[in-house]
Amino acid sequence: MAEDRSEQEPARRPGGRTARVRHRILEAAAELIARDGIGGLRYDQVAELAEVNKTSVYRNWPDRTALVADALATFSADVAPLRDSGDIDADLVDFLEAIAAALSSRQGRALLNVVGAAHDNPDLRAVVDDAIAQRLATLSQRIKAAIETGELPAVDSHLLVEMLSGPVHLLVSRGTRELTRADAQRITSIVLAGVRATAAQHTIALAGEHDGGKTPAARP
Known part of the structure; x- marks a missing residue:
């Protein structure tokens, strides 16, 4: 040819x-x-x-x-944009929708198929880990910026990324229905509410230690 x-x-x-x-x-x-x-x-x-x-x-x-690695490289490189509007909740909802769309693409479906075959193959596992890490890198950076500006309390950004993206991966991999914006909003609100409540309780507990237990403990 x-x-x-x-x-x-x-x-x-x-x-x-x-x-x-x-x-x-x-x-x-x-x-x-x-x-x-x-x-x-x-x-x-x-x-x-x-x-x-x-x-x-x-x-x-x-x-x-x-x-396989090169076939998935475009998925890793074509990172969904994550804007900084000053509203971390809205930005994360937008990003989760973008992640769902990416996972539903040809490269995204291929990545999900490779995940199932990668458990016993270190080389494939490395391909999967690299693709996912690059895809979520901008999300981690946005979370760190939100912590610095006070939009979010101090939190392990990697753990928060996993908590946010995990339900999206699960829903898309099942293939029973598409992730909706309402889904993305629920995931974001539940996860961030937990992060903020946990941080508030930790702050109150520390204050109680410093004033000899005079600060009332947070209610469950």
């Missing part, structure tokens, strides 16, 4: 047709992983779907784990 012959041209032409061939291969791999899981990923099917010669797939990705 003309597209495949272009891969044999000198390296002086970065990108171009060679880059488009690689992109088609990665798109095809992500689609097949999303459809059939990691166990059903076959190079001949990747080549057929990408409309390239099978040797192009083997030449670029002799290791299947590397192909």
Whole structure:
């Protein structure tokens, strides 16, 4: 194929047709992983779907784990934007909706399929962990900024990220229905209410220690 012959041209032409061939291969791999899981990923099917010669797939990705990692790279890189409106609650609701949409995409479905196959494969586990960590990095940064400005009390940002994103991953992975904005609002309000209540109780407890127990304890 003309597209495949272009891969044999000198390296002086970065990108171009060679880059488009690689992109088609990665798109095809992500689609097949999303459809059939990691166990059903076959190079001949990747080549057929990408409309390239099978040797192009083997030449670029002799290791299947590397192909899986690169196929999911766009999911990691295409981080959902997280605005800072000054209202952390509203910003988190928007972000959870964006995360749900991303997980429902081809790369997102592929990632969820890889998660199930990664338990006994350290290389795949690393791929999954990296994809999720990059996707949630901006959320962690926004939470840290909210703590600095007083929008949120001091809290373990990584734990809060897991508490917020966990229900979203669970709902999307089940595939029974789409996550709605009302879902995102409930998740956010419940988690942040717990964070703020816990911080308030901790503050009262510390005040009681400092004044010899004269400060009334917080009611449950």
